Amino acid sequence: MELKSCSNDIVIFFLNSQTDIGPDCCHAIDIITCNYWPAMLTSLGFTVEEGNILRDYYNASSAPSLGGLTVIYQPQVSKKDLGSFCFSSTSQFSVNKCKKSAVSKKIVSVMAPQQSERRPATTGSVKNAMTLTEKIFSRASEKPQLSPGDNVWVNVDILMTHDVCGPGSFGIFKKEFGENAKVWDREKIVIIPDHYIFTSDERANRNVDILRDFCMEQNIKYFYDIKDLGNFKANPDYKGVCHIALAQEGHCRPGEVLLGTDSHTCTAGAFGQFATGIGNTDAGFVLGTGKVLLKVPPTLRFVLDGEMPDYLLAKDLILQIIGEISVAGATYKSMEFVGTTVERLSMEERMTLCNMVVEAGGKNGVVPADGTTFKYLEDKTSLPYEPVYSDEKASFLSEYRFDISKLEPLVAKPHSPDNRALARECKDVKIDRVYIGSCTGGKTEDFLAAAKVFLASGKKVKVPTFLVPATQKVWMDVYTLPVPGSGGKTCSQIFEEAGCDTPASPSCGCFLILLLCNISTYPLYHNTTKVCVSTTNRNFPGRMGHKEGQIYLASPYTAAASALTGYVTDPREFLE
Ligand SMILES: CC(C)[C@H](C(=O)O)[C@@H](O)C(=O)O
Numbered sequence: 001m002e003l004k005s006c007s008n009d010i011v012i013f014f015l016n017s018q019t020d021i022g023p024d025c026c027h028a029i030d031i032i033t034c035n036y037w038p039a040m041l042t043s044l045g046f047t048v049e050e051g052n053i054l055r056d057y058y059n060a061s062s063a064p065s066l067g068g069l070t071v072i073y074q075p076q077v078s079k080k081d082l083g084s085f086c087f088s089s090t091s092q093f094s095v096n097k098c099k100k101s102a103v104s105k106k107i108v109s110v111m112a113p114q115q116s117e118r119r120p121a122t123t124g125s126v127k128n129a130m131t132l133t134e135k136i137f138s139r140a141s142e143k144p145q146l147s148p149g150d151n152v153w154v155n156v157d158i159l160m161t162h163d164v165c166g167p168g169s170f171g172i173f174k175k176e177f178g179e180n181a182k183v184w185d186r187e188k189i190v191i192i193p194d195h196y197i198f199t200s201d202e203r204a205n206r207n208v209d210i211l212r213d214f215c216m217e218q219n220i221k222y223f224y225d226i227k228d229l230g231n232f233k234a235n236p237d238y239k240g241v242c243h244i245a246l247a248q249e250g251h252c253r254p255g256e257v258l259l260g261t262d263s264h265t266c267t268a269g270a271f272g273q274f275a276t277g278i279g280n281t282d283a284g285f286v287l288g289t290g291k292v293l294l295k296v297p298p299t300l301r302f303v304l305d306g307e308m309p310d311y312l313l314a315k316d317l318i319l320q321i322i323g324e325i326s327v328a329g330a331t332y333k334s335m336e337f338v339g340t341t342v343e344r345l346s347m348e349e350r351m352t353l354c355n356m357v358v359e360a361g362g363k364n365g366v367v368p369a370d371g372t373t374f375k376y377l378e379d380k381t382s383l384p385y386e387p388v389y390s391d392e393k394a395s396f397l398s399e400y401r402f403d404i405s406k407l408e409p410l411v412a413k414p415h416s417p418d419n420r421a422l423a424r425e426c427k428d429v430k431i432d433r434v435y436i437g438s439c440t441g442g443k444t445e446d447f448l449a450a451a452k453v454f455l456a457s458g459k460k461v462k463v464p465t466f467l468v469p470a471t472q473k474v475w476m477d478v479y480t481l482p483v484p485g486s487g488g489k490t491c492s493q494i495f496e497e498a499g500c501d502t503p504a505s506p507s508c509g510c511f512l513i514l515l516l517c518n519i520s521t522y523p524l525y526h527n528t529t530k531v532c533v534s535t536t537n538r539n540f541p542g543r544m545g546h547k548e549g550q551i552y553l554a555s556p557y558t559a560a561a562s563a564l565t566g567y568v569t570d571p572r573e574f575l576e
Helices: 028-033 036-043 060-066 132-141 166-177 202-218 242-248 263-271 280-289 314-325 340-344 347-360 371-377 444-457 472-480 491-498 510-517 556-565
Strands: 071-073 106-108 151-155 158-162 189-192 257-260 274-277 291-295 299-305 334-338 364-366 398-403 410-412 420-422 433-437 465-468 531-534 550-554
Touching: 132 151, 132 274, 132 299, 132 334, 132 364, 158 166, 158 242, 158 280, 166 202, 166 280, 189 202, 189 242, 242 257, 242 263, 242 347, 257 263, 257 280, 263 274, 263 347, 263 364, 263 371, 274 364, 280 291, 299 314, 299 340, 314 347, 314 398, 314 410, 314 420, 314 550, 314 556, 334 340, 334 347, 347 364, 347 371, 347 444, 433 444, 433 556, 444 472, 444 491, 444 556, 465 491, 472 491, 531 556, 550 556
Parallel strands: 158 189, 158 257, 257 274, 299 334, 299 398, 334 364, 433 465, 433 531, 531 550
Antiparallel strands: 071 106, 151 291, 410 420, 410 550
């Protein structure tokens, strides 16, 4: 595949497919987040530059977002020198087997700072004001004063992994700590199978088996297992999309550090905690030690004020922000969301906001914990937690202000989340599919929002409309919660009346399954070019199957409105 929007200097990392998880392949995410790389590359004689962080780094579909990555050409270094990692080169890459012939002649620089850039952990002068993220780092590293750019060992509160990266992380853990090693804390590791679940593909199933074996061996307390793939309801422990399950199961707590082997782990920042995606290598290390070396990110502050019109959702807010700062605008930055609009957002909406910070390159997103947070947590955790807040005099790299009362419904046009447009400007775009689901758009409130539009219109959808609840709990809500103003109807009834597809089994796998493994029969992704309005978070080429597929990212309101007309549609057409 040609990567037209990438510079020739860019190396695309190989993402091992499900068939190839193991020490012979690397996950690109390792390169980005693994802070050992500078030291390791330096010791091998490389010049390590502080490159831009890969905003999204996993697979073919993500490749165009890699612009700006610094690459150093070092042909003399072989795969062997680099231990168990290998690379593939730009012009061609595969998501299947790790091909020896594809080992690149180019080596990439990584984002972590050069040794020379390191500052001492304490400066001797008392730094009075810190941002929320700096304070979490400070507490988790037991260092009273920190500045952006400092590298610190951070104590991890929760490590989450799933069926995609769990097996690889366990492999690294065993290799580095020994076959009989025990994890650092069996109660702080959360294992959530969710990506490649409803498939008969043996190798995908094998990944879940590996999770199960590891959890039994290590007596892991929080393993949300699925055994009966034929009927998700027969699996009381099974949850669904990890980021939503983490919140629903009470693993997200203010002031803590939550890491996960998935880029959208940043979702948990909605709880006023530091949450970010890490690679398998780091995860293997965390499994053994409970620690990770992290660079303190500088903070960008987003002040969202004003009454949010009732035809907008958090998805519009984040599309507005990413459109403003671009997909690289928050590279290795913390994105802190404050203001009266944010204060009024529900937890699920805050999760949508934070979920997509990685689409702007953000290291983490964070919403200060408040009454809404504490209320949500009331029946979810009994563990004590201590929220932290940015000091009034904290120093932010930049501040962005938005008057949300003036915002209109937005979409991100193909093929980038920052390709922002007003939904009404795209009214002539004819669509073939609508998809409502995923960690961004498959929560209970997302379905209630979609149902509201269908209800208001009283019409039937004009294009196939697929619904995938994020978790088993969301699925239950879709079938049981009455939709306000409907006279007691549930979302599922309203969807049925509108002619939508029956809500699918909860999982996040739909897009990746097809993209990486081509093993699903899920009907959304026919192997022909299709135009889809989707509540997901990425619209890179190939993200939903066909590389020429056109994905318009939108809120559940806009997605539902578009389903009703067969064109990209501003939801005000039905909501006003
Ligand atoms: C499979 C996983 C590593 C990946 C991620 O981290 O983002 C996936 O969840 C995605 O959204 O592309």
